[in-house]
Amino acid sequence: MTESKGINQLKTSVEGQDLVMERVFHAPKEALFQAFSESDRLASWWGPKGWQTKNLKFEFEPNGIWHYCMVCTDKNQGDFFGYESWGKAVYKEIDPPNKIVYIDSFSDANENTNAEMPSIQVTLSFNEQKESTLLTIRSSFDSSEQLQQVMQMGIVEGMSSQFDCLDEFLTANQ
Numbered sequence: 618m619t620e621s622k623g624i625n626q627l628k629t630s631v632e633g634q635d636l637v638m639e640r641v642f643h644a645p646k647e648a649l650f651q652a653f654s655e656s657d658r659l660a661s662w663w664g665p666k667g668w669q670t671k672n673l674k675f676e677f678e679p680n681g682i683w684h685y686c687m688v689c690t691d692k693n694q695g696d697f698f699g700y701e702s703w704g705k706a707v708y709k710e711i712d713p714p715n716k717i718v719y720i721d722s723f724s725d726a727n728e729n730t731n732a733e734m735p736s737i738q739v740t741l742s743f744n745e746q747k748e749s750t751l752l753t754i755r756s757s758f759d760s761s762e763q764l765q766q767v768m769q770m771g772i773v774e775g776m777s778s779q780f781d782c783l784d785e786f787l788t789a790n791q
Contacts, residue, residue, distance in 0.1 A: 627777045634764055636756045636772065640780050644787040646743040646750040650714035652783060653741060660685070662786035665778035667691025668702075674728075681708045683719070684728050705730060706739075717741040721756075735763035752780075 628639045642649055652658050656675035663670040664687040674684040683706040689697040705724035711717055718741075723734040730736065738757040743750055754776070758764040 627773070627780055629773050631764065634758045634761055636758075636764060636768070638754045638756075638773070638776055639751060641746065641749050641751050642780075642784060642787055643749045644791060646745045647714045648787060648791065649750045649752060650717075650743050652786060653717055654711075654713070658786070658790075659683075662782040663687070663779065664782065665775045666782060667694050677708065677711065679708055679711060682706070682728070683708070684724065686726070709738075715743055735759065735767060737763075737767070 626640070630637045652662065654677050656672045656677075659675070660670045660672045663685070667689060668687045669690050670685055670687045672683065672685045674682050676682050683704075685704050687702045687704070689700045692698050703724045703726060704721065705728050706719040706721045709718045709720060719739050720736055721739050722736040723731040725731065735758055740753075740755040740757070742753040742755075744753065745751075756764075756767075756772075758767070
């Protein structure tokens, strides 16, 4: 399966219990890495279009916690308007500017992980290609059922929209 949008298309594939998403950004890998590793930068683009993110905690270090809330601010998104989506990530590995690994979980406002939803090991790889950077996100699930659950929730569509926001951020901040 592949989700396309103009030149910067999101390419996706399923490999066993892993969802792999790739997109090329016209920015140096250091700039792309900073967009994920600095709280203010991350909050300014994280989330799909029409959503705003607030970082409540951001400890960018191994075993550090990133606790955030995304809020739908777009009235055109119907029932989602005003909806809050809480997340919590625990960083496992950081190799600037090449790789970030973290465990991503749905949570609540108090950082409690939602046991009803899967936790996902996310590996971000930044690979420079001439004047651009290939970002590869590998999301590893404990089971195929968990992967399917998140796919049905719209992870691919959400990430595609989110990467459009990242592309706009990088273009405006170069």
